[in-house]
Amino acid sequence: MCARAAIPAEKRLAASPVPRTGKNLAAFRRALLRWYDRHRRDLPWRKTCDPYRIWLSEIMLQQTRVAAVLEHYRIFLERFPSVEALAAAPEDAVLTAWSGLGYYRRARMLRQCAQELVQNHGGRFPDRAEALRTLPGIGRYTAAAIASIVFEEPTAVVDGNVERVVQRLQGRDLTDQQIWQQAQSFLNTSRPGDFNQSMMELGATVCLPRDPKCPTCPVRKWCVTEQSRPSANRTITMERRASSPGGTLTPSSSRQVKKEIWCVLNQRDGYIRLVQRPRDSSLMPGMWELPQLSRKPHRTTPSAPWRTFRHSITRTDFTVHVHAGRAAAAKGKWIPVASIVGLPITGLTRKILKAAAII
Numbered sequence: 060m061c062a063r064a065a066i067p068a069e070k071r072l073a074a075s076p077v078p079r080t081g082k083n084l085a086a087f088r089r090a091l092l093r094w095y096d097r098h099r100r101d102l103p104w105r106k107t108c109d110p111y112r113i114w115l116s117e118i119m120l121q122q123t124r125v126a127a128v129l130e131h132y133r134i135f136l137e138r139f140p141s142v143e144a145l146a147a148a149p150e151d152a153v154l155t156a157w158s159g160l161g162y163y164r165r166a167r168m169l170r171q172c173a174q175e176l177v178q179n180h181g182g183r184f185p186d187r188a189e190a191l192r193t194l195p196g197i198g199r200y201t202a203a204a205i206a207s208i209v210f211e212e213p214t215a216v217v218d219g220n221v222e223r224v225v226q227r228l229q230g231r232d233l234t235d236q237q238i239w240q241q242a243q244s245f246l247n248t249s250r251p252g253d254f255n256q257s258m259m260e261l262g263a264t265v266c267l268p269r270d271p272k273c274p275t276c277p278v279r280k281w282c283v284t285e286q287s288r289p290s291a292n293r294t295i296t297m298e299r300r301a302s303s304p305g306g307t308l309t310p311s312s313s314r315q316v317k318k319e320i321w322c323v324l325n326q327r328d329g330y331i332r333l334v335q336r337p338r339d340s341s342l343m344p345g346m347w348e349l350p351q352l353s354r355k356p357h358r359t360t361p362s363a364p365w366r367t368f369r370h371s372i373t374r375t376d377f378t379v380h381v382h383a384g385r386a387a388a389a390k391g392k393w394i395p396v397a398s399i400v401g402l403p404i405t406g407l408t409r410k411i412l413k414a415a416a417i418i
């Protein structure tokens with residue numbers, strides 16, 4: 060149910076508590092920052108002002124949960140501790156370090172951006188959002204995040220969390236432009252990086268999509284949605300408009316496609332059969348995976364799958380039946396198991412090989 064439908068217009072307009080100017084706005088900012096200072100999660104990228112590390116965390120966190128990013132972030136930095144190291148690395152090595160995070164285009168753009176920084180910027184990040192946006196793979200959100208967190212530029216960020224918080228505070232749907240404007244007007248310009256992170260943290264830990272924890276929210280007294288609720292126990296769900304750039308949270312637009320696939324785990328004498336995806340594939344180009352069967356195996360192949368996995372890639376939920384055997388021996392290449400660690404393999408393949416104790 061969207062907030063516009065949930066809150067009668069006359070109620071919204073009658074007594075909007077949203078902070079707009081002066082002391083009220085200052086009190087709102089103070090309350091949010093005080094909460095952030097006390098309750099923010101202890102995350103590694105919050106202990107640094109190194110633009111390389113902040114940038115890496117922002118790219119990794121796009122469409123990926125914090126818990127999944129933590130280990131990859133650590134390993135990636137061990138392998139590529141600087142912009143220069145990343146720029147000099149072969150693409151396969153970067154994809155290998157990225158393996159498991161999905162959306163591999165991010166890894167390719169990361170390397171491309173590092174090369175651009177080394178070749179044309181002396182290995183240094185520009186300190187303004189506008190200049191950061193000219194770099195490969197850095198859009199409006201990432202540029203604002205780096206500029207505000209690292210260089211204290213007073214520019215607001217809007218990600219899915221901020222968008223939800225802003226719309227709920229206002230108690231109505233806003234256009235993308237209105238959301239960015241509102242986020243900018245909320246911004247505490249003396250601590251822009253922390254303020255931006257406090258808005259994102261609020262959305263990630265308190266103002267949750269399906270079950271906002273309003274009783275513990277530090278800005279509830281400024282929130283139209285909260286103050287218009289008929290009951291303290293009511294669950295608020297806020298739809299994002301399908302037209303918004305990241306508009307993927309609307310129940311109707313987040314509906315997943317279901318697919319069933321069959322693949323073969325074929326190994327012998329320390330080798331395993333893998334196929335490489337086409338270099339021009341739109342999804343995970345050039346990565347290695349187990350050979351797939353075009354349809355459910357016939358009775359002449361091992362009929363019962365060794366294991367069945369569930370795996371999601373973008374909007375598709377796969378049910379993956381893995382058959383042990385030689386059904387697809389003709390496809391792909393024999394790869395020494397010992398060299399898999401240096402090979403860019405898909406997240407699904409990694410999951411299967413781990414379950415089989417092969418890696």
Ligand code: SF4
Nearest residue numbers: 266273276279282285
């Ligand atoms: S009071 Fe509730 S709905 Fe409003 S911003 Fe806080 S958590 Fe979100």
